[in-house]
Amino acid sequence: MRVSTRTSGQRIELGLRLDLEDDLDGAGQQGMPIELVTDSATIQFEMKVGEPHPDLVALAVLAIVAPWCRRRLTIDRGISPEFARTAFESLGIQIGPIDETLPSRPPGQRLGLMYSGGPDCMAAQVLLDMPMPLFHFRRVGHPRVPNRATGLKGDVQEAIVRQVQSSGEELHVARSNLEYLCKPFPTFPHWVALTVGAVVLAGHLDLGGVVTGRNISGIYLGWGRGFTPGGEQESQWEALFAAVGLRLIHPLAGASDILSKRISRGHPHYDLARSCVAGTLEGPCLRCKKCLITELMSAAAQGAALTDEVVASLTSNHQLVRSFDHPPPYPNQHLLAYSLARIPNIGSTFLATAKETLAPTVDNTAWMDRYYRPALSQRLSPEIAARVASRLEDHHAHYMSSMDESIVNRWSATD
Ligand SMILES: [Zn+2]
Numbered sequence: 001m002r003v004s005t006r007t008s009g010q011r012i013e014l015g016l017r018l019d020l021e022d023d024l025d026g027a028g029q030q031g032m033p034i035e036l037v038t039d040s041a042t043i044q045f046e047m048k049v050g051e052p053h054p055d056l057v058a059l060a061v062l063a064i065v066a067p068w069c070r071r072r073l074t075i076d077r078g079i080s081p082e083f084a085r086t087a088f089e090s091l092g093i094q095i096g097p098i099d100e101t102l103p104s105r106p107p108g109q110r111l112g113l114m115y116s117g118g119p120d121c122m123a124a125q126v127l128l129d130m131p132m133p134l135f136h137f138r139r140v141g142h143p144r145v146p147n148r149a150t151g152l153k154g155d156v157q158e159a160i161v162r163q164v165q166s167s168g169e170e171l172h173v174a175r176s177n178l179e180y181l182c183k184p185f186p187t188f189p190h191w192v193a194l195t196v197g198a199v200v201l202a203g204h205l206d207l208g209g210v211v212t213g214r215n216i217s218g219i220y221l222g223w224g225r226g227f228t229p230g231g232e233q234e235s236q237w238e239a240l241f242a243a244v245g246l247r248l249i250h251p252l253a254g255a256s257d258i259l260s261k262r263i264s265r266g267h268p269h270y271d272l273a274r275s276c277v278a279g280t281l282e283g284p285c286l287r288c289k290k291c292l293i294t295e296l297m298s299a300a301a302q303g304a305a306l307t308d309e310v311v312a313s314l315t316s317n318h319q320l321v322r323s324f325d326h327p328p329p330y331p332n333q334h335l336l337a338y339s340l341a342r343i344p345n346i347g348s349t350f351l352a353t354a355k356e357t358l359a360p361t362v363d364n365t366a367w368m369d370r371y372y373r374p375a376l377s378q379r380l381s382p383e384i385a386a387r388v389a390s391r392l393e394d395h396h397a398h399y400m401s402s403m404d405e406s407i408v409n410r411w412s413a414t415d
Contacts, residue, residue, distance in 0.1 A: 001069045003061050004076050010045045012057070012200065014178075016065060019072055026067030029190055030222055034182045036068045038145050041178040043196055053105040053203050055083040055244045058095060060199045062087065062240065063192040064178050069093055080104045086243040090236035107245035108206035112198040115171070117161045119264035119273040120213030120252060126266045127251040127391045128384075133170040133205055135198040136161045142180035149186045151278045151285075159281055164269050172197060172205070191218070192237050202246055209247035215260050216372055217332065219253045219379065220408065224333045227411040231379045247381065251388050254375030255397075256368035257335055261297055263395050286313040292320060293332055296339035305345045314350075321350045327357050329413035338365040367404035371397055374405065 001022050004015040016039045018024075028034040041064065054077040061075055071094060073087075078099025087095045115121045115134035125132065139154040141147055158173060165171035174197025179186050188194060191214070198210045217223055219231045231253060241248045252260050264270055276284035276291045284291050295310050306314075315321055323330070330336050337360035340346055346355055371392055376385040392399075400408065 001065055001072065002074045003065060005057050005061060006076075007049045007051065007057075010048055012043045012045075012049060012060075014041045014043075014061065014064065015039060016041075016181075018068070019070075021070045021072075022068055023070065024068065026189070028067050028182065028187060030225075032187070034067055034184070034187055034189065036181055037183045038142065038181055040144070041142070041181055042176065043178070043200065044140075044175040045197065045201065046173055047201070047204065049200060050204070052200055053244070054079045054099070054102065055105055056199055056202055058083060058087075059240055059244050060196040062091070062093070062095070063196055063199070063237075064181070064189055066091055066093070067189050072096075078102060083240075083243045086239050090239045104243060105203065105245045107208040107247075108202060109208055110206050111209040111211050111247075111249065112172075112202075112205065112207045113211045114195060114198065114213065115161060115164075116213070117157055117164070117272065118213065118275045119261045119270075120215055120257070122213075122264040122267035122270060122273055123255070123260040124211055124213045124251045126263050126395070127388050128211060128249075129387070129391055131170075132211065133172060133207075134161075134164070135195070135201075135210075136171060136173045137194045137197060138173050138175040139179055139186070140175045140177050142177040145177075145180040145185075151288075152186060153278055153280070156279060156281055157274070157277055160272055160274055163272055167269065172201060174200075199241075199244070199246070202244065207246060209249050210241065211249045211251065213252060213260070214250045215252040215255050215257060216375070216408070217257060217334070219250060220372065220375070221334065221411055224331065224335070225329060225413050227409055229409075231375065249381075249384055250379060251384065253379035254372035256338075257293070257332075258297060258300075258338055258368040259371060259397060262301075262369075263397065266395055286310060287317040287320070289320060289331060293335055293339075296343065297335065300339040300342040303342055303344070305343060306349065311349050324350055324354050327353075330354060333358070333413040334365070334368065334411065338368045341365050364407065367400050367407050369398075370400040370404060372405065372408055373399040 002017040006013045024036045058079045073095040078097050080102040082104040084098045111132050113132045115136050138158050278285040278288050299306050337358050340355045341360035341362050
């Protein structure tokens, strides 16, 4: 693939051209088939982009186009020999041209946090407990591809995140239509594409690491589908980030959404936490998959039934209701099981079949209240692991027992 990366002012414009060996069909996150549907994308920043280190631009491009790039990636700036070697070793992609005289980018001093406005990124901030610039990815429209998901409200998400900024947090918003490259829409080529804002600005902002709110669900459990030993096979991206002086840091690698949500309550802006991307400024939509899980987790935490209003609103989304008509697997099945075991009277709602077939108990789902200790050594550096361990203690979060760990290690949504 050939990619042009024109920078002008606060903007980068990407133009994609396939090579003979490339294909419109690629594999996205968790191997999901994704199709390339257009040949351009833009990323708009709030500061002048200038001329970032070419390896940073190359990493941002790779994060976006890797699923469709078979063997070669040619960009319009010379990259360091070290980055080219890492890209080949990690992804099998020959990237060039190589500027033999270009040194690699040295690591910076600060960590930057990917900030969607949801409870996970707040929990990550609580666990690291250090000043970090926040990076928000704002989805915007594409001039040539229709918006097939008009329910997504990027403007509302941004407005909520701006409220956090107004309390003095350093916030950088990258506005991009890169999601429109893929079908089905909305899908990111890979979750690392969400980090392009931090990657491109890493030199300007002296970044030495990118922190995410990814938790045990994405890292060890394939979003509830099944366990991956040692955590997700992400070493290829870790090596690529390291080659540009950035560490990828997931402080919640051992925490479920249940524990993460509890930790996020220690965040000064917890009242602004929002997972739903389809609501209004006044509140979440109460009809989407994310709202379902959020409402279930809240009710479970209180041991309370879902309110009639919430049940009626969720039930009005027939597609959502239909996804629970059948036996497992269900999306985020572990969180569903946790909630169904704790919410009274759930058998009278559209979740009755799920409750009957999963038959979860409080005991066999309690592992989600605790941190999966192997994540500290497997997924975090010793320094970050020590920091996270100490903050877990401050927040009275416990580690999983060996019994809990064996549930995680055998987790499968289809058994
Ligand atoms: Zn919603």
